[in-house]
Amino acid sequence: MKKLINDAGTVVSDALAGVAAAHPGLRVDVENRVVYRASGPRRGKVGLVSGGGSGHEPLHGGFVGHGMLDAACPGEIFTSPVPDQVIEATKGVDGGVGVLHIVKNYTGDVLNFEMAAELCAEEGVEVASVLVNDDVAVRDSLYTAGRRGTGATLFVEKIAGALAEEGAPLAEVAAVAADVNARSRSFGVALSPCTTPAAGKPTFQLADDEIELGIGIHGEPGRTRAAAGPAREIVRVAMDAINEDLPLSGETLVMLNGMGATPLIELYVAFAEVDAYLREHGARAARTLVGNYVTSLDMQGFSVTVCHLTDELTRLWDAPVETPGLRWGR
Amino acid sequence: MDTSFFLAWVDEITRVVAAERDRLTELDAAIGDADHGANLDRGFTAVRAALAETTPASPGALLVLVGGTLIRKVGGASGPLYGTAFRQLGKTLGDAGEVSPAEFAAALEAAVDAVRRLGSAAEGDKTMVDALAPAVRALGAAAAEGAKAAEAFDAAARAAEEGAAATVPLQARKGRASYLGPRSVGHEDPGAASTALILGALRTVGAR
Incomplete structure (x- = not known):
């Protein structure tokens, strides 16, 4: 498997060096693996820290900047x-009024962020956490580790980030983050597996005429396998799953997210179907994102995330943002 | 058993994890995210580096250092879980310079309890607990009968290997494999497999 890398063991550090060189608005601590805003913490502003495994770029480092995260831990x-990374980041962004941890619901993320939050609290930094768990493909939470955090993470980071920028207190920022998560649902589909640099071969096998339904963002297989069909049918499966879980209505924020190796033209083909589905169900895509935002290395496929908006959430979504991955209004 | 015995155990774990790294990663590719072998290898390599700089005064201090290093270096779920296991093992042993099989058995029981609490996993969930819990029982029973270290560790390693093999038909209820639902059946749990390796290393060192 060909990869544009120097060495499988140094991919993350090498990429962070590139991020640092490309984005003067960021300060990258390559040694401790934390991406900060170059401007540093602002007194009186709640700090936002997220993080997770690498391979999902631009999540999370690409969403550090004005109106979104203060730091990311890859x-x-x-x-x-x-x-240690999370502790370093949390202390580094504390503006004196507390820090919100935005954590995707995976056992490892939860355990490491919890350990960090306890140690930060012992050192006097107030920390609140929001757990993102929007993936409807994981159904029965009694018999699983619970729903995974996927695309809604971006919505939470953007909207909570906007509120924090306005100077809202930690409790309010945490509450809006939890609200965005509660109003969001996602479903992912793979057309091909992905290949981690360490493994050097695909994480699972898919025949030419097969797709994998209900995937996460770690190259893990999904719940079921199905025959490949037209985009219309594949999108319908995803949207049905979302609609069954939280019936569509009203104004929505919709992301049609590429998994890393899906041509943009195909994402737009899929988005047309998403938009038609929403209309059929009495909903409207009031705000949209189409592109690669929460990826899974070189996987072909997509995920759809739908968030039920309120006027306040729309206002916060529209607020200025200036990060490598999202930028408007400034 | 003194500090040098446990140093030898850590060396043997490091060797075995490196040797079995690809097999662990392949098990993880089937029902997880294909990095368990690489992560543990990185963790124990860091442990060896930490031990090259300092020599802990007691078995307990050594195991606390191992656990802390794993927590700091591995990430994922296995870092906190194995890290907590070794830390609890070390903390329970305290600063005694010599450890008997019975004392080690009691400390390993405390370590498994800590893992259960942290991961909220029970036996049958298809996790490392499925190898750890039977190993602790076997070790405790052998130690209670006054078995020598070599016999007690052999019993523990066999129980862990059987426990890991018994995860194959289980459906995962914890961790990333649980997202697969029924499709997790038919694969050995990578965490249970690495636990069997770690206890197998204990048997190897105990037999010397």
Whole structure:
């Protein structure tokens, strides 16, 4: 498997060096593996820290900047960061009024962020956490580790980030983050597996005429396998799953997210179907994102995330943002 | 058993994890995210580096250092879980310079309890607990009968290997494999497999 890398063991550090060189608005601590805003913490502003395994770029480092995160902690590829990174980031962004941890619901992320939060609290930094778990493909939470955090993470980071920028207190920022998560649902589909640099071969096998339904973002297989069909049918499966879980209505924020190796033209083909589905169900895509935002290395496929908007959430979504991955209004 | 015995155990774990790295990663590719071998290898390599700089005064201090290093270096779920296991093992042993099989058995029981609490996993969930818990029982029973270290560790390693093999028909209820639902059946749990390796290393060192 060909990869544009120097060495499988140094991919994360090498990429962070590139991020640092490309984005003067960021300060990258390559040694401790933390991506900060170059401007540093602002007194009186709640700090936002997220993190997770690498391989999902631009998530999370690409969403550090005005109106979104204050710091991101990239782990090894598909491996959650260690507590030391999170502690370093949390202390580094504390503006004196507390820090919100935005954590995707995976056992490793939860354990490492919890350990970090406890140690930060012992050192006097107030920390609140929001757990993102929007993936409807994981159905029965009694018999699983619970729903995974996927695309809604971006919505939470953007909207909570906007509120924090306005100077809202930690409790309010945490509450809006939890609200965005509660109003969001996602479903992912793979047309091909992905290949981690360490493994050097695909994480699972898919025949030419097969797709994998209900995938996460770590190259893990999904719940079921199905015959490949037209985009219309594939999108319908995803949207049905979302609609069954939280019936569509009203104004929505919709992301049609590429998994890393899906041509943009195909994402737009799929988005047309998403939009038609929403209309059929009395809903409207009031705000949209189409592109690669929460990826899974070189996987072909997509995920759809739908968030039920309120006027306040729309206002916060529209607020200015200036990060490598999202930028408007400034 | 003194500090040098446990140093030898850590060396043997490091060697075995490196040797079995690809097999662990392949098990993880089937029902997880294909990095368990690489992560543990990185963790124990860091442990060896930490031990090259300092020599802990007691078995307990050594195992606490191992656990802390794993927590700091591995990430994922296995870092906190194995790290907590070794830390609890070390903390329970305290600063005694010599450890008997019975004392080690009691400390390993405390370590498994800590893992259960942290991961909220029970036996049958298809996790490392499925190898750890039977190993602790076998070790405790052997130690209670006054078995020598070599016999007790052999019993523990066999129980862990059987426990790991018994995860194959289980459906995962914890961790990333649980997302697969029924499709997790038919694969050995990578965490249970690495636990069997770690206890197998204990048997190897105990037999010397």
